[in-house]
Amino acid sequence: MGARAFARARRLVGARFRPQGYDPATGLDCVGLVWAAYAAAGRRLVRPRDYPLRGWSRERIVGALGRAGFAAVDEPRQSGDVALVALAAGQFHLVLMGADRCVHAHAGLRRVVETPLDAMLIAAPRWRLTQEA
Template identity: 40%
Template sequence: MTDIVDGTQGDRLAAAALGLVGVPFRMHGRDPATGLDCVGVAVAALAGIGTQVSPPLDYRLRGGCLHRFDRWAAQCGLTAVPLRGKDVPGDVLLCAAGPQQFHVMIDAGPVLVHAHATVRRVVAHPRPSPWPVVRRWQLSRES
């Protein structure tokens, strides 16, 4: 059985994501020292709270599939929650940035943290998301 972790864990993930703001953008970047893309932000923020995860191996700019992201989220210890539910800091969002183009963001309370390719760095973007949110995941634990 899976339970959602209390807000403290989500707050820690949101804080870890906020700590990445300003890191340079790099496509397929996985190291904050050299640059991150949107998946890299999620992987680095999760690592920042002690959760070591691998990025999805088949992630590319276009041609993404929801089921691949769902599988990756489950491997990261994330549980899908209703899109119209309560926004919780630390939620990991998957947005549809274009046709078959997905983008990962982390809910950090008043802002959404993500790697912005145009600005060439990780940013804290004011709400709402500029793209439709198609998945919302929260940290989970086995009980």
């Protein structure tokens, strides 16, 4: 499932960035990108609503990932893993990871982009969709 979701995410590269966006036709944020990629791969996830761009606590994000069926993993990285990256000013960012690349909704560039993995992403905590979810 994760590899299919990552492949679907790659098809969303170039989609417009929109805060709280969850529809590729109107724009995606980092949460919407992960949820849209998994939906396109055939898995509808429980989507969090009304989350702030800044100030969303790590605990609330982890809770939302858990409710959607993701579990924290320490195993080797797999395509479709979701990395949680802590950015400046108390902002968190979700990134969908592949073997050596990632896809994410880039607020600064105002679109979904694909980039190589860097050391920060490789070291970031990750979640993986569980089979029983």
